[in-house]
Amino acid sequence: MSHAHFDHMSDIVPVARQTGAKVVGAPITIETAVKFGLPAQQAIIAKGGETLHFGDLTVEIALARHSTIQDGLIDAYANLYKTETRPDTPEEVAHTKEVRARGTSAPDVIDKGTLAFVLILRNGFKILGIGSGGPVTEGERQLAGKIGQADVAFVAYQPHAVAERATDPRHLDARRPVQSWHPSCVCGPLRSTDVPPVRELKRTAPSGTSATMQLRLFGAARLGH
Numbered sequence: 001m002s003h004a005h006f007d008h009m010s011d012i013v014p015v016a017r018q019t020g021a022k023v024v025g026a027p028i029t030i031e032t033a034v035k036f037g038l039p040a041q042q043a044i045i046a047k048g049g050e051t052l053h054f055g056d057l058t059v060e061i062a063l064a065r066h067s068t069i070q071d072g073l074i075d076a077y078a079n080l081y082k083t084e085t086r087p088d089t090p091e092e093v094a095h096t097k098e099v100r101a102r103g104t105s106a107p108d109v110i111d112k113g114t115l116a117f118v119l120i121l122r123n124g125f126k127i128l129g130i131g132s133g134g135p136v137t138e139g140e141r142q143l144a145g146k147i148g149q150a151d152v153a154f155v156a157y158q159p160h161a162v163a164e165r166a167t168d169p170r171h172l173d174a175r176r177p178v179q180s181w182h183p184s185c186v187c188g189p190l191r192s193t194d195v196p197p198v199r200e201l202k203r204t205a206p207s208g209t210s211a212t213m214q215l216r217l218f219g220a221a222r223l224g225h
């Protein structure tokens with residue numbers, strides 16, 4: 001589990017209880033999940049740097065960092081929904097409140113409670129998971145150096161309605177499929193930005209590549225940014 005915000009973990013406890021699957025997360029994530037009913041024997045605490053094995057599956061873990069946004073942005077985006085959609089029914093309001101309660105917004109989620117994962121299958125196929133768009137951490141750089149190029153990436157993208165604050169994914173260095181890990185992101189269009197890793201990746205990336213901003217960790221780590 002990337003981190004303990006409700007939009008990432010609201011269904012983790014019922015899924016875990018139904019399947020018996022282990023849940024791997026940072027201390028605050030596991031603490032929150034257990035509070036909501038996760039059986040303690042299914043919980044695995046990780047802080048970054050661990051290598052776990054589940055049968056033929058290897059899981060490499062790094063301490064990541066959650067994104068932070070300026071004051072007022074969430075309220076501004078909420079107004080977009082109010083403008084473009086009908087009002088919620090009382091039942092929908094109650095359901096939203098219930099779902100939003102299944103997580104935590106404690107400050108530790110930002111720098112102590114967000115993890116990145118690489119799943120390595122028996123044949124060496126590597127799947128990257130990054131659940132938030134925060135700045136690259138030393139742990140992520142070390143993970144990138146350890147595993148090299150990922151084959152598939154599930155990554156979060158932090159949207160901005162203002163084009164200059166977003167990034168055109170075509171400019172980044174990904175040679176494999178990429179799937180967004182943040183379906184709540186609705187803003188666009190995506191545009192380029194002018195930061196050193198992106199400038200270099202735009203210069204060196206092959207034509208037709210596709211990624212979101214979070215694949216910066218693989219390109220930027222190799223470039224030393």
